[in-house]
Amino acid sequence: MIRFDQYLAESKNLHLEHLEDAVFNEGSAGVEEAVRFINAVADMIRGNTSKKYSVTTKWDGAPSVFCGINPENGKFFVGSKSVFNKTPKINYTPADVKRNHVGGVVDKLIACFALKNIGIRGVLQGDLLFTPGDKTNKKINGVQHITFKPNTITYAVPTDSELGSRIAKANIGIVFHTSYEGKTLPSMRAKFGASVKGLRRTNKVWFDDATVKDFSGTGTLTTREASVIDKQIKKIESLSDSSKDFLDMIYKHKIVDDIKIYVNSLVRTGNFKPTAADFINFFKEREEANIDKLKTEKAQNRKRAELKDKLREVMSMRAGLNNAFRLQKLLSQVKTLFTRKLSRIDNMPSFIQTDNGFEATSPEGFVVIDHITDKAYKLVDRMEFSRLNFTTAKDWIRGN
Numbered sequence: 001m002i003r004f005d006q007y008l009a010e011s012k013n014l015h016l017e018h019l020e021d022a023v024f025n026e027g028s029a030g031v032e033e034a035v036r037f038i039n040a041v042a043d044m045i046r047g048n049t050s051k052k053y054s055v056t057t058k059w060d061g062a063p064s065v066f067c068g069i070n071p072e073n074g075k076f077f078v079g080s081k082s083v084f085n086k087t088p089k090i091n092y093t094p095a096d097v098k099r100n101h102v103g104g105v106v107d108k109l110i111a112c113f114a115l116k117n118i119g120i121r122g123v124l125q126g127d128l129l130f131t132p133g134d135k136t137n138k139k140i141n142g143v144q145h146i147t148f149k150p151n152t153i154t155y156a157v158p159t160d161s162e163l164g165s166r167i168a169k170a171n172i173g174i175v176f177h178t179s180y181e182g183k184t185l186p187s188m189r190a191k192f193g194a195s196v197k198g199l200r201r202t203n204k205v206w207f208d209d210a211t212v213k214d215f216s217g218t219g220t221l222t223t224r225e226a227s228v229i230d231k232q233i234k235k236i237e238s239l240s241d242s243s244k245d246f247l248d249m250i251y252k253h254k255i256v257d258d259i260k261i262y263v264n265s266l267v268r269t270g271n272f273k274p275t276a277a278d279f280i281n282f283f284k285e286r287e288e289a290n291i292d293k294l295k296t297e298k299a300q301n302r303k304r305a306e307l308k309d310k311l312r313e314v315m316s317m318r319a320g321l322n323n324a325f326r327l328q329k330l331l332s333q334v335k336t337l338f339t340r341k342l343s344r345i346d347n348m349p350s351f352i353q354t355d356n357g358f359e360a361t362s363p364e365g366f367v368v369i370d371h372i373t374d375k376a377y378k379l380v381d382r383m384e385f386s387r388l389n390f391t392t393a394k395d396w397i398r399g400n
Contacts, residue, residue, distance in 0.1 A: 016367060016377065016378040017378065018377065018382065019037060019038075019368075019377040020328045020332040020335060021260070023327045024259055024324065026251055027250065028243075028247045028248055029248075031236060031327060032240070034236075034331055035233055035237065036370075037368050037370070038334055038335075038338075040052070040053040041055065041368050042226070045215055045220065045221055046221055047216075047220060051371070052372050053370055054211055054368075054369050055212045055366050056210035056366065056369065057212060057347055058364040058366055058367055059175045059177075059363070059364065060152055060153040060155075060350070061128045062151040063128060064080065064127060064128075065108075065126055065128050066078070066079050066081065066125050067079070067120060067124060068120045068121070068122050069121060070090065070123075070185060071123075071182065071185070072183075072184050072185065077092050078091050078097070078109050078112040079100075083185060084186070088185065088186075097110050111131035111172050112128070112174075114172050115207075117204070117205065118199045118200045118202060118205055118207065119200040124179055124180070125180070125194070126174040126176035126177060126207070127177065128172075128174050129155065129175065130148040130150060130173045132171050134149075135168075137159065140357075144158070144159040145159060145164075146159055146164050148173070149353070153363075154350065154351045154352065154353050155351075156358070157348060157349070163348075166206055167206050170203065171204045172204070172205050174205075174207050176194040176207065176208075177193070177209065177367070178191065178192055178194050179191045189374070192371075192374060193209075193211055193369050194209050194210075195211070196208060212366070225341075228337065232330055239327055240327060243327070246324070247327075250317070255317075258283050259279065262278075272383055275325060276317070276318040276322045277318070279314075279325075280314055283311075283314060284307070284311060287307050290303075335379050336381060339362070339366065342366050342379070350363055362384075364380065365379050365381065366378070367379070
């Protein structure tokens, strides 16, 4: 029987995986799928249109908002991902929000009732960019901008631009990226790549969808870049074939959760050089720390005996783990090339606020979507944005 959290991950867009993590999420089949996604993105950057695949920009909005019409009663609602809890928190009124949530998210969700006026017929998910009180006027490089910082990135729009005029009038800003289909909220499944066609424009609500509509700003792949990608794919396919048995074992193994924790710890420190030996040491220290927290000596001794068996098993995986980490790195290198290309698209200007002012930065990342399978992967500069996202405080997050 599938666990409820597995069901949520598969049917709702509550969490997207990094492309390179397909190695540990789905084994050799995941690597094959990642290569298909790589070829699709390369084709779109070359200027070829695709009905099967699309790319969306990952906006650094927060919180993620679910809104629309509950198919079970025809009522408009707003909420966080908790609308899909076993005991759902569905808000039809501001009073519901105050009862169901605490902290900074309360005012955010109450402001989202303005979305009732744009004519949403189904259910949409979007990243909230600003609500009343979030926008400020700042001068950047000598030009006056309207700025807002929903999460890690600060977005800035020239005040005297058409977009600046629209955002100045709006009380709320949101970018929709996912729609949902189903006869009940619990049974709804995510459909990536929401469209805002047909929604009603109002002065008080600024909205858009996240789909990249024009790749012309990226420039095509150079001969050298195309050659690098082709060589990387050959390396990936060869290494995956030779490691197939291990890959198809490891992604089902419970150790994969520890591998992900280990990889994220490297991202936080800015030293993304995973190796089997380093992982085994990380795993051992983490398990020993948990054992030390146990209250009785008997429990500690039992867990230490179990740890010896675990370490013996993990150490037998060293060769396979090193190949898996190498595959992850090869996929990551291709992804980085893509994110740098796609960052040239004409997006809303984005900045990181430093002690010396504002420093221009790329978008949070991108999402590549297969519309036939409704599968999607995120393309994020893990060493830059993910590190910032792990370490930057989010004022809105106090609450749920």
